[in-house]
Amino acid sequence: MATPKRIVVNEQDGVSVVRFVDRKIVDSSSIEQLGEELIALVTVDKRNMLLLNFENVEFLSSAALNKLISLRNKIKPTGGTLKLCNLHKDIEQVFKITKLDKLIEILPNEEKGLASFK
Amino acid sequence: MVLPFNPQDQPHESEFSLDFNAKPWTLDRVITSCTDEGQVAIQELMGALVEQGWDGSEFFQVNMAAEEAVVNAIEHGNKRDPCKSVHLLFRVSPTEIYLEITDQGSGFNPDTLPDPTDEDLIEKPRGRGVMLIKEFMSEVHYNDRGNSVVMIKRRSAETGDSDSNG
Numbered sequence: 001m002a003t004p005k006r007i008v009v010n011e012q013d014g015v016s017v018v019r020f021v022d023r024k025i026v027d028s029s030s031i032e033q034l035g036e037e038l039i040a041l042v043t044v045d046k047r048n049m050l051l052l053n054f055e056n057v058e059f060l061s062s063a064a065l066n067k068l069i070s071l072r073n074k075i076k077p078t079g080g081t082l083k084l085c086n087l088h089k090d091i092e093q094v095f096k097i098t099k100l101d102k103l104i105e106i107l108p109n110e111e112k113g114l115a116s117f118k
Numbered sequence: 119m120v121l122p123f124n125p126q127d128q129p130h131e132s133e134f135s136l137d138f139n140a141k142p143w144t145l146d147r148v149i150t151s152c153t154d155e156g157q158v159a160i161q162e163l164m165g166a167l168v169e170q171g172w173d174g175s176e177f178f179q180v181n182m183a184a185e186e187a188v189v190n191a192i193e194h195g196n197k198r199d200p201c202k203s204v205h206l207l208f209r210v211s212p213t214e215i216y217l218e219i220t221d222q223g224s225g226f227n228p229d230t231l232p233d234p235t236d237e238d239l240i241e242k243p244r245g246r247g248v249m250l251i252k253e254f255m256s257e258v259h260y261n262d263r264g265n266s267v268v269m270i271k272r273r274s275a276e277t278g279d280s281d282s283n284g
Binding site for chain 2: 026028059061066067069070089090093094097098099100103
């Protein structure tokens with residue numbers, strides 16, 4: 001696909017590690033673009049082992065959560081896996097309250113995230 | 119043409135028990151149904167929180183609640199109708215935050231919203247904003263019509279502890 005603007009992707013041990021460009025994922029047009037770039041990883045690039053590294057992210061809205069759910073729903077039928085790592089403690093709390101931590105596995109850091117795919 | 123606000127649709131601050139001991143920072147503004155204008159107002163609000171010493175998890179939680187409520191007002195309330203506006207009334211003191219957000223939509227009943235954490239709905243990408251608002255604010259009140267929300271945050275005892283989860 002075209003070079004993504006909102007994410008940076010690195011391939012590591014068969015897993016696509018995705019980092020976010022924005023520290024605050026809140027602007028509606030940026031969220032739409034982010035959602036399209038994430039989905040394109042699956043539909044265009046045919047990647048389906050994804051580890052999203054949130055180290056850089058300080059804040060995200062529920063609209064951004066919705067994009068992650070859509071991504072998870074897109075990956076699931078391919079037999080792939082979506083996992084998250086390095087969540088800021090307040091963001092992790094958001095996942096716990098909304099029980100999205102039951103839907104998408106959260107690992108403490110990238111090393112453990114990558115290891116969990118093996 | 120921009121529709122005027124019906125004063126009866128808005129809750130009134132006097133209905134709530136507030137403890138602003140000094141003159142609080144205040145933002146009283148009518149914005150169009152445009153998320154960019156909402157973002158500007160929220161940035162000003164968060165700047166006021168910093169000035170009044172709010173930080174850590176409470177800062178994050180107020181940011182989340184304000185963001186979700188303003189986006190809900192613009193997108194779900196006014197349905198991005200350019201003829202409709204959103205009235206924001208924000209007050210911030212070192213101990214208490216009052217956020218009143220009123221749209222010109224037909225309103226909704228927060229009590230009949232489905233629980234987004236239900237097994238049947240957990241995979242649906244919607245409905246989490248209202249839940250997070252309720253979780254993160256000390257008090258949340260909707261008016262009868264359901265087009266205006268008041269959210270109050272009272273500072274917890276662990277103020278300033280950035281490791282607190284509120």
